[in-house]
Amino acid sequence: MESSSILDSLGVEIIGVMAPVSICMFLVVLLTYSLSVTSDTQIRTAANLIYIENPSDSATVKLEGSLENAIVFVVLVAAVTFVLVLLFYYNFTNFLKHYMRFSAFFVLGTMGGAIFLSIIQHFSIPVDSITCSILLFNFTILGTLSVFSEGMPIVLRQCYMVVMGIVVAAWFTKLPEWTTWFILVALALYDLVAVLAPGGPLKLLVELASTRDEELPAMVYEARPTVSSHRGRNGGGGSSLRVLVGGGGGGGGGVSDSGSVELQAVGNHNANLDYNAVAVMDIDSGDGNGNRDGVVRSPLTGNARERHFASPLSSEHSAVNRESVAEEEMSPLVELMGWGDNREEARDLEESDNIDRGIKLGLGDFIFYSVLVGRAAMYDLMTVYACYLAIISGLGCTLILLSVYNKALPALPISIMLGVVFYFLTRLLMEPFVVGMTTNLMMF
Amino acid sequence: MTVAAGIGYALLALGPSLSLFVSVISRKPFLILTLLSSTLVWLVSLIVLSGLWRPFLPLKANVWWPYALLVLSSVCFQEGLRFLFWKLYMRLEDVLDSFADRISRPRLFLTDKMQISLAGGLGHGVAHAVFFCLSLLTPAFGPATFYVDRCSKVPFFLISAIIALAFVTIHTFSMVIAFEGYAKGNKVDQVIVPVIHLSAGMLTLVNFASEGCVIGVPLLYLVASLTLLHCGKMVWQRLLESRNQSGPALR
Numbered sequence: 001m002e003s004s005s006i007l008d009s010l011g012v013e014i015i016g017v018m019a020p021v022s023i024c025m026f027l028v029v030l031l032t033y034s035l036s037v038t039s040d041t042q043i044r045t046a047a048n049l050i051y052i053e054n055p056s057d058s059a060t061v062k063l064e065g066s067l068e069n070a071i072v073f074v075v076l077v078a079a080v081t082f083v084l085v086l087l088f089y090y091n092f093t094n095f096l097k098h099y100m101r102f103s104a105f106f107v108l109g110t111m112g113g114a115i116f117l118s119i120i121q122h123f124s125i126p127v128d129s130i131t132c133s134i135l136l137f138n139f140t141i142l143g144t145l146s147v148f149s150e151g152m153p154i155v156l157r158q159c160y161m162v163v164m165g166i167v168v169a170a171w172f173t174k175l176p177e178w179t180t181w182f183i184l185v186a187l188a189l190y191d192l193v194a195v196l197a198p199g200g201p202l203k204l205l206v207e208l209a210s211t212r213d214e215e216l217p218a219m220v221y222e223a224r225p226t227v228s229s230h231r232g233r234n235g236g237g238g239s240s241l242r243v244l245v246g247g248g249g250g251g252g253g254g255v256s257d258s259g260s261v262e263l264q265a266v267g268n269h270n271a272n273l274d275y276n277a278v279a280v281m282d283i284d285s286g287d288g289n290g291n292r293d294g295v296v297r298s299p300l301t302g303n304a305r306e307r308h309f310a311s312p313l314s315s316e317h318s319a320v321n322r323e324s325v326a327e328e329e330m331s332p333l334v335e336l337m338g339w340g341d342n343r344e345e346a347r348d349l350e351e352s353d354n355i356d357r358g359i360k361l362g363l364g365d366f367i368f369y370s371v372l373v374g375r376a377a378m379y380d381l382m383t384v385y386a387c388y389l390a391i392i393s394g395l396g397c398t399l400i401l402l403s404v405y406n407k408a409l410p411a412l413p414i415s416i417m418l419g420v421v422f423y424f425l426t427r428l429l430m431e432p433f434v435v436g437m438t439t440n441l442m443m444f
Numbered sequence: 445m446t447v448a449a450g451i452g453y454a455l456l457a458l459g460p461s462l463s464l465f466v467s468v469i470s471r472k473p474f475l476i477l478t479l480l481s482s483t484l485v486w487l488v489s490l491i492v493l494s495g496l497w498r499p500f501l502p503l504k505a506n507v508w509w510p511y512a513l514l515v516l517s518s519v520c521f522q523e524g525l526r527f528l529f530w531k532l533y534m535r536l537e538d539v540l541d542s543f544a545d546r547i548s549r550p551r552l553f554l555t556d557k558m559q560i561s562l563a564g565g566l567g568h569g570v571a572h573a574v575f576f577c578l579s580l581l582t583p584a585f586g587p588a589t590f591y592v593d594r595c596s597k598v599p600f601f602l603i604s605a606i607i608a609l610a611f612v613t614i615h616t617f618s619m620v621i622a623f624e625g626y627a628k629g630n631k632v633d634q635v636i637v638p639v640i641h642l643s644a645g646m647l648t649l650v651n652f653a654s655e656g657c658v659i660g661v662p663l664l665y666l667v668a669s670l671t672l673l674h675c676g677k678m679v680w681q682r683l684l685e686s687r688n689q690s691g692p693a694l695r
Contacts, residue, residue, distance in 0.1 A: 006540065006549050006552070007472050007474050007552065007556045007559070007560075009473075011474040014473065018476075018480075380579065380582065381578065381580075381581065382575060382579035384579075385574050386487060389480070389483055389487055392480055393481070396477070422491075425491050425495075429494045429495045430490060430491050432494075432502065433501060434575055434576060434579070435580070436502050437511075437576070438580055439600070440651070440652065441592065441595060441604070441607065442515060442645075442648050442651065443611055443648050444515045444518045444519050444611075444644070444645035444648070
């Protein structure tokens with residue numbers, strides 16, 4: 001470990017989140033690219049209840065209609081989220097879990113099935129209906145089982161999360177153009193409010209879950225690497241996981257229903273830890289007795305840490321029984337922003353500790369990032385690249401903010417805003433420029 | 445032509461960078477992040493430039509000097525941006541070093557620094573290839589191909605992929621040269637990078653003449669290989685120096 005440079009391990013977490021998002025976006029782009037010819041039919045979903053866009057409509061009609069669509073969709077999403085919060089508040093957790101399983105089954109079975117069918121048709125894959133339905137059934141059941149079960153390998157869960165994101169996103173890309181843009185922007189704004197505003201449904205949900213130490217019944221991608229691959233990649237560099245987005249630590253799990261999203265770092269604390277320790281304002285965390293870092297950190301960054309509950313999710317997974325010290329190191333990027341401090345002994349401590357923690361990203365993030373990129377793919381490849389870069393950098397910014405603020409953050413706003421801005425900049429400014437240059441074979 | 449042709453063009457432009465990515469960059473997450481951010485920087489620079497030039501577009505197809513002006517302004521802007529990128533990297537390096545001290549790990553090795561600059565350069569190069577070549581490849585996946593009048597022997601996609609490959613090489617390795625030049629305060633290296641970039645950009649103006657690509661592209665490749673050679677020589681010297689200085693510290 002001494003001989004390896006810090007570059008080897010820096011930023012594993014960020015890549016752990018970015019890689020699946022990239023895969024999801026890439027596959028959605030591939031899907032929309034290869035299937036766009038065959039599937040021109042309009043779909044009727046909650047996202048265009050009011051107004052069905054017609055390409056021949058005038059711009060004002062489109063504007064009003066898609067605005068109405070977006071508002072209705074966001075209101076629906078908010079209502080569903082509030083219902084979720086209510087159900088969770090009155091301890092209908094099992095019902096929620098079963099509902100999530102059912103919806104996973106439904107999504108994979110019907111939407112996924114439709115997509116598979118169109119793939120089979122488009123590439124004329126020779127497969128008979130019985131085989132196909134058995135395969136689809138197996139695939140769906142495995143996906144359903146993987147949603148909330150502890151026994152499944154984490155890789156499988158991650159794969160199915162990505163698959164579900166792809167399926168739903170591919171479905172959403174069939175929405176008409178204006179409606180898509182308005183819904184994306186509206187959702188980004190909604191996400192901002194729902195996670196950050198006091199009384200926002202997602203914020204309530206997270207706080208509820210963290211006070212109860214329960215896992216949230218929601219579709220969440222856990223970027224927690226499997227222990228083996230983690231080891232393999234870092235060659236035993238234990239603390240690598242959160243070197244860059246070191247924050248994490250406290251807080252509950254990321255929550256989302258399919259329309260709402262958030263992002264946060266999660267500490268995988270041993271369930272045996274004494275949760276009452278939260279109350280102890282023990283600044284000197286060098287003893288490593290499991291103080292939550294929400295408490296530990298509060299003197300450092302000061303602001304409003306007190307109301308942020310630090311008790312972690314215990315049900316995160318039971319497989320890992322590793323004690324984790326609720327201490328984290330400030331990431332270099334955070335220090336770049338001037339939040340640095342000196343806590344030498346803590347650092348030494350955590351060097352010896354192998355802490356396993358991951359970042360959770362709601363399924364909704366996957367979906368709407370991919371929807372944006374898929375929509376961009378219908379215009380040109382150039383917009384796809386620009387949007388991809390914008391979204392990924394927005395995600396990076398969010399992750400950095402996450403390590404600064406150390407609480408649940410909405411992952412949509414920055415990325416979606418950057419993505420939309422870059423899309424239109426690329427389309428309006430860059431494309432004529434680049435096409436004009438390259439068709440004359442000028443480059444620089 | 446077909447999907448195969450499209451993939452072939454894409455690999456022609458980006459194949460070497462892909463292998464660089466897989467063999468060097470993808471091993472270290474931080475390098476991936478560097479690559480992504482440098483790609484973003486390049487994209488932003490392109491958007492700003494296109495915003496500046498948008499009122500004057502489309503340029504007249506038969507006058508060459510506006511294009512020369514365009515290339516000149518773009519190169520100047522991007523070289524300025526490279527300097528800013530370097531400043532940012534300096535801060536980052538300080539932070540990383542102090543961070544390494546604190547968790548009692550060794551500081552950045554020379555090879556690490558070079559890899560960071562390589563990742564930064566590759567980001568620029570990849571962005572160039574993506575936006576100037578790959579993003580126009582969409583029609584290449586279809587059943588037809590496209591020729592431009594001024595270079596009627598070779599399909600447009602092929603020639604743009606070939607040019608893009610040269611530029612990927614130039615961008616990638618000139619970043620390494622520039623970072624070394626800045627770090628050592630070596631004036632020659634600092635100056636040579638904008639010169640390379642500018643001359644490469646100006647050489648594409650040769651394509652403006654009818655059938656000029658027959659001359660322009662080989663000249664471009666000459667510049668690219670000179671860049672590669674210079675970079676290789678410089679890195680080799682630096683590695684030898686540091687080995688002589690500090691013995692086994694180098695991996």
